[in-house]
Amino acid sequence: xxxxxxxSGESILIGSDxxxxxxxxxxxxxxxxxxxxxxxxxxxxxxxxAQQENLAxxxxxxxxxxxxxxxxxxxxxxxLRSKNPQASPISHS
Amino acid sequence: xxxxxTANFGxxxxxxxxxxxxxxxxxxxxxERRFVAIEEQATSPVIFLQSLxxxxxxxxxxxxxxxxxxxxxxxxxxxxxxxxxxAERQPEQGAEVLxxxxxxxSEGRPPTANLMAPVVVNLRTRRxxxxxxxxxxxxxxxxxxxxxxxxVCS
Numbered sequence: 001x002x003x004x005x006x007x008s009g010e011s012i013l014i015g016s017d018x019x020x021x022x023x024x025x026x027x028x029x030x031x032x033x034x035x036x037x038x039x040x041x042x043x044x045x046x047x048x049x050a051q052q053e054n055l056a057x058x059x060x061x062x063x064x065x066x067x068x069x070x071x072x073x074x075x076x077x078x079x080l081r082s083k084n085p086q087a088s089p090i091s092h093s
Numbered sequence: 094x095x096x097x098x099t100a101n102f103g104x105x106x107x108x109x110x111x112x113x114x115x116x117x118x119x120x121x122x123x124x125e126r127r128f129v130a131i132e133e134q135a136t137s138p139v140i141f142l143q144s145l146x147x148x149x150x151x152x153x154x155x156x157x158x159x160x161x162x163x164x165x166x167x168x169x170x171x172x173x174x175x176x177x178x179x180a181e182r183q184p185e186q187g188a189e190v191l192x193x194x195x196x197x198x199s200e201g202r203p204p205t206a207n208l209m210a211p212v213v214v215n216l217r218t219r220r221x222x223x224x225x226x227x228x229x230x231x232x233x234x235x236x237x238x239x240x241x242x243x244x245v246c247s
Contacts (some may be wrong), residue, residue: 036180046225052119053197053233054152054223057207058122060198061151063101063141065105070136 100149101141102131112145113214113221116162117174121208125150128221140193142212152177154193158186160206160235166192168187168213190215195223196237209233 004012011021017037024031041087094106107129118125127145138159144150156162170180176190184190193216194206208231214221 020191044225044227045118049233050157050207050223050225053207054119054121054195054231056199057152057195057197058150061153062102062198063136065198066139066153067135068146070139082127086165 096147097129097143099143099151101151102143105129105131105143110219112144113219114219115223117222119212119247120225122150122234128152139166139196144191144235153196153198153210155196155237156204157192157194157206157208157211158236160194161208161231164192164211164231165228165229166211166213166224166226166231168224172213172222175222176220177218178212184215190242194235195237204233205232206237207233210237 006012006022008022008025011019013019017038021033021035021036022030023033036042094108097105097107099105102214113128113130115126115128117123122144125144127148128142129142131141131147132139133141138155140154140156142152142154151188157166165186166185168176168178168183169198173184176184179185188190193212193214194208195212196202200202204223208226210223210225210233212221214226216246
């Protein structure tokens, strides 16, 4: 990873048409401005993480597998079921 | 009562008022605006979110407070407004909103909960969104060990 020190007001250039400017620095956060062509996707990284994690979560759904695994857990841990909270207020049935 | 054909649950009946509305969809699933929450006694405390538009799309979730006691997401002003909640304070979990953590079950690793991006449901209006936490330090792959033993993977 390339590491560069910059002060407020200074910029770096990425390629020929992307500019990243440091606008404001405080102890807890940095405000940056990005100038780039409209076709360049700019995303906060946690949004990309959320997208990837949602895709992975949607792939792994096997309700049969979960039913079997949870019933094994309940069988092997008597008393666990009674600790579960009541049906949540959003369920459909 | 409307009926829905699903890949995982077969044909289910649901009540219109139990549908969760995601006006912006979910990240990577922006077109999926409506989900129905399904709880079964056999799999409690799991809450499944089944898409109304896509029979094959469902998410496994757990109440985030079960995954991480003391879980306190910080909802942004934009998220609070989108949920139709007062912007000047955080809503009360359990009374005003329910926070659900989406569970990822992948082969070869223990199941994890996404505490970085909880599904937050306004319990009064059933409007919902995935509220991405940028600063709270919650992981998108929080290990589920204590709540949901590893054998769920097998």
